[in-house]
Amino acid sequence: MDFQDQDFKLADYMKPAIEEGRYTVTGRQEVARPVSETFQIQKEICITANTRTLPGQDVFSVYPSPEQQGDFAGTLPFIVLNNQVYPWIRHWRDDIGGQPVPWLALIVVSEEEGAAETDVKNSELPGLKEQGVFFPLREGEVTSCRDDDNIHILTVPKQTYWSVMPEASDLPWLTHVKFVDLSATEDPVAEQDGWFSTVIANRFIPSLEGCSLKSTVHLISVDGYLDGNIPADCDRVRFISIYHWSVYSEKTQDQSFAALMNGIGRNSHAVKDQSLKPHYLRTGEKTYSRYHSPLLPYHAERYENLGGEGRYTADGRLIYDAQNGILDISYSAAFNLGRMISLSRRTEAEKIAAWRKEQAMGEHLRMLDRAIGVSLPELCEVCEKLSEGGGGL
Secondary structure, three states: OOOOOOOEEEEOOOOOOOOOEEEEEEEEEEEOOOOOEEEEEEEEEEEOOOOOOOOHHHEEEEEOOOOOEEOOOOOOOEEEEOOOOHHHOOOOOOOEOOEOOOOEEEEEEEOOOOOEEEEEEHHHHHHHOOOOEEOOOOOOOOOOOOOOOEEEEEEEEHHHHHHHOOOHHHHHHHEEEEEEOOOOOOHHHHOOOOEEEEEEOOOOOOOEEOEOEEEEEEEEEOOOOOOOOOOOOOOEEEEEEEEEEEEEEEEOOOOOHHHHHHHHHHOHHHHOOOEEEEEEOOOOOEEEEEEOOOOOOOOOOOOOOHHHOOOOOOHHHOEEEOOOOEEEOHHHHHHHHHHHHHHOOHHHHHHHHHHHHHHHHHHHHHHHHHHHOOOHHHHHHHHHHHHHOOOOO
């Protein structure tokens, strides 16, 4: 697929040029003069990433925002990383379906699920291995952490572990790479190359009706956790939380989208319940018009080109109720709202403006063609020369 000149791109994965690990680099030089001789040297190098803690500057954004409160009952949290190859920097198992399996997962744990969190020094990690706790720490692994770096630790009951952990086959579906055109963003953001990796949680944020429930989203390594090898005598599972943030969710059943849709189905009389709203016409008159939810059907005849307006305008979406001599503005309001949302996005607004300018120029050239009998290609050529200075006319 050709991605050239596209503002947005998606890819299933992006492998790093070289994976994390220890490597031996050999340099060899052969000299022919004054005598034939061979020189050789070897160097050991380590390729490593922040696999135990992630600095804030490496995170582009998270959703929901940290400490945000709202109804997140149907929300899958996600994290966007500045490093596009970070989820695949470590090779820990065979590919699935030809795709590399990320070593990361995003899990959501509520405060009611028995989780315990603490911070320790990197040098203290081996001491966290204890009886009854499954903690598959790689001792002696390549890491960029210093001994005194703070590492966030998450410990959950085994039952919570089975509730929050994704399957290995799900991991490729929960990560992807994307490119976003940042040319229209603020200067510090526009300086970035636009390539990001995204990790999505496999679980909706837990919510309770009537009270706010705290949940914490953790970015963890799945290496060593997904093979079903948790000993039977372990009743807790311990993770290194590479990055984490908390949100507060309260289920507001009467305000959530799903509840509203269910309410429409239960209250069939709502179709008849419509309200009159003050309506100021473009010509200056004041009147009242009927409004109802645009998701509800309206059983009335619709007139084409009402008042000379085409259906591609807000006024063209007005419905006239001839029986009562009143307008229904429901679809017109929905049309106007959709247009404002589209125009609020700068990239889309610029494309719409360019398209309208192109259409207006084409109509102008066709009008000139009919008026003076000059073909459209000839008019285009004349306009092009005029825009360049018109030296050859």
